[in-house]
Amino acid sequence: MTLGLLSISWQVIVDSIGLGAVYALMAVGIGLVFGVLRLVNFAYGQLVMAGAYALAFASEWDLPLVVGIAFCFAVVIGLSLIMDVVVFRPLRAQSPAVMLVATFAVAFLLQSIALLAFGPLGKAASSLGSLNRPVTVGDVDIRKITIVAIIVAGICLLLLVLLLERTTMGLHMRAAAMDFRTARLLGVRADRVIGSAVLISALLAATVSVILTVQNPLVTPDFALRDTIVVLAGVVVGGMNRLLTATMGGFAIGFVSGILGGALPSDQSQYLPSFLFGLVILVLLVRPNGLFARGPGPVERV
Amino acid sequence: MTDPMLSVTGLDVAYGGIAAVRDLSFEVGRGEIVGLIGPNGAGKSTTLNAIMGLVAPRAGDIRLAGTSIVGRKPEDVARSGIALVPEGRRIFADLTVEENLRLGYAARRDGDSAEADTDAVFELFPVVREFRSRHAGALSGGQQQQLAIARALVARPDVLLLDEPSLGLSPTVVDVVFDALARVRERGITVLLVEQRAQRTVALADRSYVIANGELRLTLTPADANDTAKMVAAYLS
Numbered sequence: 238m239t240l241g242l243l244s245i246s247w248q249v250i251v252d253s254i255g256l257g258a259v260y261a262l263m264a265v266g267i268g269l270v271f272g273v274l275r276l277v278n279f280a281y282g283q284l285v286m287a288g289a290y291a292l293a294f295a296s297e298w299d300l301p302l303v304v305g306i307a308f309c310f311a312v313v314i315g316l317s318l319i320m321d322v323v324v325f326r327p328l329r330a331q332s333p334a335v336m337l338v339a340t341f342a343v344a345f346l347l348q349s350i351a352l353l354a355f356g357p358l359g360k361a362a363s364s365l366g367s368l369n370r371p372v373t374v375g376d377v378d379i380r381k382i383t384i385v386a387i388i389v390a391g392i393c394l395l396l397l398v399l400l401l402e403r404t405t406m407g408l409h410m411r412a413a414a415m416d417f418r419t420a421r422l423l424g425v426r427a428d429r430v431i432g433s434a435v436l437i438s439a440l441l442a443a444t445v446s447v448i449l450t451v452q453n454p455l456v457t458p459d460f461a462l463r464d465t466i467v468v469l470a471g472v473v474v475g476g477m478n479r480l481l482t483a484t485m486g487g488f489a490i491g492f493v494s495g496i497l498g499g500a501l502p503s504d505q506s507q508y509l510p511s512f513l514f515g516l517v518i519l520v521l522l523v524r525p526n527g528l529f530a531r532g533p534g535p536v537e538r539v
Numbered sequence: 540m541t542d543p544m545l546s547v548t549g550l551d552v553a554y555g556g557i558a559a560v561r562d563l564s565f566e567v568g569r570g571e572i573v574g575l576i577g578p579n580g581a582g583k584s585t586t587l588n589a590i591m592g593l594v595a596p597r598a599g600d601i602r603l604a605g606t607s608i609v610g611r612k613p614e615d616v617a618r619s620g621i622a623l624v625p626e627g628r629r630i631f632a633d634l635t636v637e638e639n640l641r642l643g644y645a646a647r648r649d650g651d652s653a654e655a656d657t658d659a660v661f662e663l664f665p666v667v668r669e670f671r672s673r674h675a676g677a678l679s680g681g682q683q684q685q686l687a688i689a690r691a692l693v694a695r696p697d698v699l700l701l702d703e704p705s706l707g708l709s710p711t712v713v714d715v716v717f718d719a720l721a722r723v724r725e726r727g728i729t730v731l732l733v734e735q736r737a738q739r740t741v742a743l744a745d746r747s748y749v750i751a752n753g754e755l756r757l758t759l760t761p762a763d764a765n766d767t768a769k770m771v772a773a774y775l776s
Binding site: 405408409415416419420422423425426427 | 613629690
C-alpha cells in the first residue's frame, strides 16, 4: 500500500515513527541536562557509542542478553557520572560556549579512545539479532525492534512526565531549569538535581544504545555520531528552552529524516543530510525561537 | 547570655576588588525585626547575599545562633533555617502558586507535615490561598510579593531575610506586607528587613541600621521614625 505521490509506504511511515521515537529519547537526554546545567552535551552520542560497545563485547563473551543489556547500562551510567564529575561540575560556572567546546573535546576524545582500543573496523553485536527480524502486520513488514522502540520510548517519556510532574524531585528539577539560583535559595540541592538529570539522561542513552545496536549491529567508533548531530539540530529546531519542545523537535527530525530517506530514490540517498539540514535552516529562518516555541520569536511581526 | 539569632561580624565583601561591604557588624536578636536601610548601592543586598552564601566574604564572620555559616552553599544555608525573599520576588512564573509553595518546603528541616505552616501562611495571605491553582505568572505584582513571602515562610525558617519587599508595590499592598511582617514577628520568627522605605521600616523594626558605601553609619529606633531631621541626616550622611 502506498500513499500516492511520493510513494511513501506504510512501512516507511512506521519506520520513521520508530526513528522519531529514538531521536525523541536522545532529545530528552540532551534537553534534561541542558535544562539544569545550560550545557549542550555534544558527547551524548559517545555515551550511546560506549553502550553499543558494551553490548558488542557482551555478545562476544556470550553473556545472556539480559546480562549484556545490564552491562550496557552500567557502562553508560558509569561513563556519564565520570563525565559529570570530571568535566561538567568543574565547568559549571563557565559560559555555555566553554562548556559546549569542552563537550566537543570529550566527544572526540572518547571516539579516539574507541578507535585506538577497538580499531576502525568495528565489532558486531550479534546476540541481539533476533529483535531485528520482521513481523508482518497486514501487508506491512515491521521489524520487531521498531515496535519495541516505539513502545519503549512511549513508556520512558510517560515515566519521565510522571517524575517531573508528580514528584518532589521532578518539581525541583523543573524549578532548577527555570531559575537555578532561586531554586537553591529555597533549599533545592544543586548536586542532587544535577546528579538526577545526569543519571536519567544516562538511562535514556543506554536505552538508545540497545535500540540502535539492534538496528545496526556493527559498532564502530563513530557509532551514533551522525544521529547525535541530527538530534541536536532537532532539539534546536524544536526549541531548546523547554523539554517538551526539544523532545518534539527530536521526534520531528527523526520522523522527517525517515520519510525523506524513504522518499528519496536509493541512488540519491547520500543527499539525505543535505535535504534534512536544508529543512533545518529553513525552519530556523522562519521560526528562530524553535518550531514549537510559544509566543512570537524575536522577529517583529506586523 | 544566649547567642543572638544572627550575627554579622567584620563583614567584608568585594566584587572584583571593589569593596561593596566594609567591616560591617550587627546583630539580630531572637524574635526581633531589624531593618537595614540606606541608599541604592549601599551594600544592603550584598549583605543578604553574603548571609545566603551567594557571595563569599573577603573577611568576617556570619553566625546563626552561634554557629558560623560562612562557606556554606546557598541550599545549605536555607536548610539551616534562613529564608530569603529575594529582590524582584523571583517567583516561578510557569509553575502554579501551589508548586511555588511546595518549592518552599525544600528547606524544611523536620519531616512532619507542612500543612499546619501552610495554613498559617494562608491566614497571613488569603490571596495566596485563593489563587493557589493558578500560574504564579498570572498574579499581580503585589500578589506575587505575598507569594514570595509565603514561599519563604512555609520553610519554617528561624530567620527571614527580605530584600526590598515593597519595591514597586502600591501603597495598599505595602500595608499588607508590613502588617504581615509584624505578625511574622508575633510568631517568633526573626526578621532582617532590607528596605528603601526608611520611615516605615524604622517604625516597624526594633532597631534599624543605616548603611552607606558599605559601612554602618547610624542606628535608629522606632522613636526616630517621626524625627524628620534625623531621617534626612541618615540618608545624606
